[in-house]
Amino acid sequence: MVFGAIRKLKRGLDKTRNRLVGRLGAALKREVYLTEGFLEEVEEILIAADVGVEAAVELSEGLGRRLREAGGTAKLEDVTSVLREEIANMLGGAEGESIESGGPPHVILVVGVNGVGKTTSIAKLAKWHQGQGRRVLLGAADTFRAAAVEQLSLWADRIGVEIVKQDMGADPAAVAFDTVARAKAQGFDVVILDTAGRLQNKEGLMRELEKIGRVVRKQIEDGPHETLLCLDANTGQNGISQAQEFTATVPLDAIFLTKLDGTAKGGIVVAIAQGLDLPVRYVGTGESADDFALFHAQDFAGALFEADEESVGQENS
Ligand SMILES: Nc1nc2c(ncn2[C@@H]2O[C@H](COP(=O)(O)OP(=O)(O)O)[C@@H](O)[C@H]2O)c(=O)[nH]1
Ligand SMILES: [Mg+2]
Numbered sequence: 001m002v003f004g005a006i007r008k009l010k011r012g013l014d015k016t017r018n019r020l021v022g023r024l025g026a027a028l029k030r031e032v033y034l035t036e037g038f039l040e041e042v043e044e045i046l047i048a049a050d051v052g053v054e055a056a057v058e059l060s061e062g063l064g065r066r067l068r069e070a071g072g073t074a075k076l077e078d079v080t081s082v083l084r085e086e087i088a089n090m091l092g093g094a095e096g097e098s099i100e101s102g103g104p105p106h107v108i109l110v111v112g113v114n115g116v117g118k119t120t121s122i123a124k125l126a127k128w129h130q131g132q133g134r135r136v137l138l139g140a141a142d143t144f145r146a147a148a149v150e151q152l153s154l155w156a157d158r159i160g161v162e163i164v165k166q167d168m169g170a171d172p173a174a175v176a177f178d179t180v181a182r183a184k185a186q187g188f189d190v191v192i193l194d195t196a197g198r199l200q201n202k203e204g205l206m207r208e209l210e211k212i213g214r215v216v217r218k219q220i221e222d223g224p225h226e227t228l229l230c231l232d233a234n235t236g237q238n239g240i241s242q243a244q245e246f247t248a249t250v251p252l253d254a255i256f257l258t259k260l261d262g263t264a265k266g267g268i269v270v271a272i273a274q275g276l277d278l279p280v281r282y283v284g285t286g287e288s289a290d291d292f293a294l295f296h297a298q299d300f301a302g303a304l305f306e307a308d309e310e311s312v313g314q315e316n317s
Contacts, residue, residue: 009260009293010303012285016266017304020049025076034072039064042079049264050236052271055090062086080305087304091273091280091297102225105137105183107191107216111209111250112230113242114197117258119148121230121284122192123155124292125256130161134189139179140165141172141212144196152194159289162188172196173211180219193224206249213250228256228281231272234263240275247278254281257295261285269300 010017023045027038039060046056066082067074108125110118119142126136138156142148146168156163164179176193183191193216195209216223229252231239246252255276260266260283269280283300285291293299 006293006299006303008285008291009283009299010307012261012283012291012293013266013300013303014307015261015264016049017307019264020045020267021076021080021305023048024079028074028076028079034064034067034074042083046083046267049267050271051087051267052237052274055267055270055274058090059083059086084301084305087270088297088301090270091300102222103220104187104189105180105191105220106189106225107180107183107193107220107223108226108228109193109195109209109212109216109224109250110228110230110256111195111246111252112197112256116197116230116232116235117256117284118142118197118230119151119155119194120287120289121228121256121258121282121292122152122194123159123289124284125192125282126155126161126190127159127289128292129190130159135187136161136190136192137179137183137186137188138163139175139191139193141175141179142194142196143168143170143172143175144198148194148196155289172208173215176212177215177219180216180223184219202245209250226253226281227251228254229278230256230258232258233260233266233268236265236268237271239268240271243272243276243278247276252278254279256282256284258284261291266304269295 027041042063043056043060046059047053063082110122112118126138129136138152138161140149140152140163149165149168153163153165164175164182166175179191179193213224227250229243229246255272255278257269257280272280280295283293283295285293
């Protein structure tokens, strides 16, 4: 990850970290020696950061083991470095693999419930791919609301990528078909398809997404190459059930976790890694197209405990 991206990730995790490190620090000021009570408190602090009960228990048990081995006394740095290491291990398997596989055109389908940040995340992905020297074509397959098409068009203009769109109410699968066809004909490297988060009902939405997948495969056998589920980090454990609902009909490849900047519960990444068989591949850390990071377990675990140097003064405030 480039330096700027780590800084963004750290900024994005400010709220989570301030609470996590702040509370751990407060607990440690009172407890110089490792006790069962202290471990329980650590467990509660981790649960409050939304890492999930299972992971919190596992982490505090691991911490207890490691600290007992080290003689049973702990300073904040010891506790955070042990937790950081253990969390990185837990997230290791969740780390996104190749994002280069498939295509050209490499077809990305973005799904998720309304308002989680799909359209904004598409802008981020588009800008990132463009920065890698790839030609990107967007497909406005959320035709359920006129505003959705306009929103994606605005992003396309701002970033300087092309877009295929039809009128509101058009068949989303037809838009997807046109987009992929044009990408093939004109040699685009990456296609990113926006989709609706809500139709008349859930079954309708799931059927629609299946149809989009079929239409893509008519032109590109192994597509879509990345089906990304956008999850809002603020929804906490509820995001896990959203993921389970989508997985039931659309084969998902990875998570794009949005709005990490707005939550003190960034530990949700750990719960996702433990509870879902899906890697977190990208994170969104703000509303601009640059507020984006590829997910790396080590960087993420580090950013959970370590602030950006410029904002260290505000730590624990
Ligand atoms: N703070 C923050 N806001 C975000 C992020 N991603 C999206 N948003 C905001 O979330 C709202 C809904 O985003 P949108 O892309 O329209 O969601 P969609 O309905 O899933 O397409 C907008 O106000 C976005 O600016 C993020 O990473 N951080
Ligand atoms: Mg949208």
